Amino acid sequence: MADEIKETKRKLAEMGEKVIVTLNEEGSPSIDIPLRTLSNVVFDKKTKQLVLGDKSAKRYFFNVAHSKKFMQTMMVGSFCKSLLDESIHASIRDMYYNLKRTLPDSNENTFDEQSESDPLIVDIEVALDTLREHLHLTTDRKGIVAGNVVIRDRGDEINWGKLGSGGWSIPSTVDEISFEKVDAEFVLVVEKNAGFERLHEDKFWQKNKCILIGTGGQPSRGTRLLIQRLNKEHKLPVYVFTDSDSYGFYIYSVIKSGSISLAHVSDRIATPEAKFLGLTVSDIYKYNLQKAIIKAKEVDIKRAKELLQYEWFNKNPRWVKEINLMIEKGVKAEIEALSHRGLKFMSEEYLPDKLRSKDFLD
């Protein structure tokens, strides 16, 4: 860990040095930042992950369009350097407030919105090939986990199975936790917190010997890393359970292959072995849920067509079939639709049935 800190500090210092070199030698401070647009994201077939290409853009301080961002990037960099120097952590919101001030002789602020400072963290991660976690920046906790697992976090022992109705909130940084005991056969990742509550109350994880994770929408980096660690370190199969719509499918693909916007960290947080359990479009018909469907909106169809453009979907005929079925029928369904068949239908019939038949999409 100490090496990691030292290395990150070195990288930050090096970034500053490079800027000073361009200032002194070229009279124009500049910095290279790899591009994070779709045009510079490629799908690595071998690892089945999204990775960043090698395109980058130069930012110049003496260019009006870049100047402010340049200054902001340096400020974010120096903030992280201070965190590492003092061995403390800060949330990305803390950072925003800490760096926000009014510039001299003006009514202009260094930052007006947190949305200005957040992407710069990613810029620095990418430019320095490091992780936000290593910069000592944290985000809000997002995601819950329950299961027969004991971990150690900052010296405390925590049993994921003895946290009552709540489960354990997954922190933004899970690098530093260690597993004491893991007694489970697979991991079930549920897109929605409501789904998690349902299954937790139904004691699904106990009955099915699994670890239950609720992502609460698009999974946070901490959640994704936790999934990866459970898969890699404990060889647990991972099954993803989402709504039957384009967004649900994309959540699955983010867990499995990484996201376009965070392609630079795919290898560190993606779980290529993850499989999609449901809700598939075919399930709607197979499990008689036609009465519980929602009519797909124009954006849903548009997004679905985009998914078909992604290699990691269109190479699998089953996915093509599912997505086409959705476009053709113009329908989508939430996981709660299963309650149409009874409140316990999800935990007692649908999921066991799927797990038994190993009816997964890859």
Next chain:
Amino acid sequence: MIMAKTAEELAALQKEISISEFFEKNKHLLGFDNPTKALMMAVKEAVDNSLDACEEAGILPEISVKLKSVSEDRFIVTVHDNGPGIVKEQVPKIFGKLLYGSKFHRLRQSRGQQGIGISAVVLYSQLTTGKPTRIWAKTNTQKKATYVELVIDTLKNEPKIVKDEEVESPIKDSGVIVSIELTGRYRKVQGIDDYLKQTSIANPYARITFTASDGVKTIFPRSVNELPKQPKEMLPHPYGIEFGILLRMLASSKSRTLATFIANDFSSTGAQSAKDICVAAKLDTQKIPSSLMREEIDALLSAMQRAKIQRPPLDCLSPIGGKELEKSMKKEYPSSEFAIAVTREPSVYRGNPFQIEVGIAYGGDLKSDEQMTILRFANRVPLMYQAGACATMEAIKEIEWKRYGLQQSGNNMPVGPVILVIHMASAWVPFVSESKEAIAPYPDIIKEMKLSIQDAGRQLSRYLSGKRRTGDQQRRLQIFERYSVEMATALHVLTGKDEKDILKKLKEIIENRNRLKEASQKAGDTGEEVAPLAVGEEKGEEE
């Protein structure tokens, strides 16, 4: 018992009614419809006459206008010029007879066409105050001045001389002083001050002083020291002729036959076109001009307007001149940061040559959130009323001012710190009414006005975009300077290098950039961007 009146008595009565009652009834048409305007009209008619006289005599005009308040609504206007003076016999005719003048029977670019004449002011004066008008005229250094006091006999439309003597006068070499007492109201806006200021703009070779009734003296100095070239007289062109004029020309022509009348009494016609016109009108070429009957005149008029005839000669025009107008605008609006004037090539509407000039002054004290100020002129005379009916306004509204860097919503008047001068020079300026304050919106005239405005507008927008570039550059450097402090602090934290050194270096580069910019401007550079410090600076792609 009722006394029957004879026809002669009735006629006399009618005539008596006619001149003063006509005036009373038509005050508005003649420009005396409000007291401020009446006062300005008195100054205008006298000054216009002075300027015309000076120019014709080749004298650089030096005109002084004095206003003396007799009571709250009664003033004495005195105008003193250094013109050639007026011979004694002419004085009563010019000042004491309505519709008398040398200008009426000829086609020549002159101010006189623009007013009802000084005699109307004399009449207005005597109708409102009962006082005679006083005139001093001197034609020669050696002679004494002629002094005349007169009124108009409204019965006969003839001058009635009250006093007539040879006197010593304040006139130095030659010139005229006219002093008129009348009721009116003194106001600066759309009054004497505005009129004189604008007159000075359109007549940059004239020196005019104005002493208001409170003794405050305003001087409108010359901005050029040369008189403009004198416009040549021209014969009427067949395309511009109207029935009444044709009738009068036929009646008074010295030509013996219709063919020679057409060939000699008009411009751009010859034996061949005269013959063609006669054939088209089915008239005998040998007819005596004065013998034509009404139907024949109609036929002649329509044949003339359909005939193929060359355009009239264009040397009858005397524009202010682009450079001269520019100079006088800079003189009258010294705080303006930019002034430009353009003179278009002459053009023709209905057989009348005309020429449009446009000047633009920009910035300085002018308000940027108000409608632009428009100064209209016809033959160097300011048109101060009836703007709404004027061809100039139509032309201005049809321009897309946004293209030239000004604000404009819809087809409204543009908003911006601009003085726009439009001048039409012509031997015959078409006015919408007898008060002669708005140019009739003939399509040919509007078209030329638009083209002139666009010419000047392009130059304005060129100036403004240059200015914008300079401003942008300035703003850019300010931005860099503002961001430099945080940059230096951040780089210090990252590298441990001295914060002050980094800041100094950054400021040095910004300073250099500024100097480079100034140097390039001094070298007469077009104000283009200084070469970027880093090659490929603009190529940096941002997500």
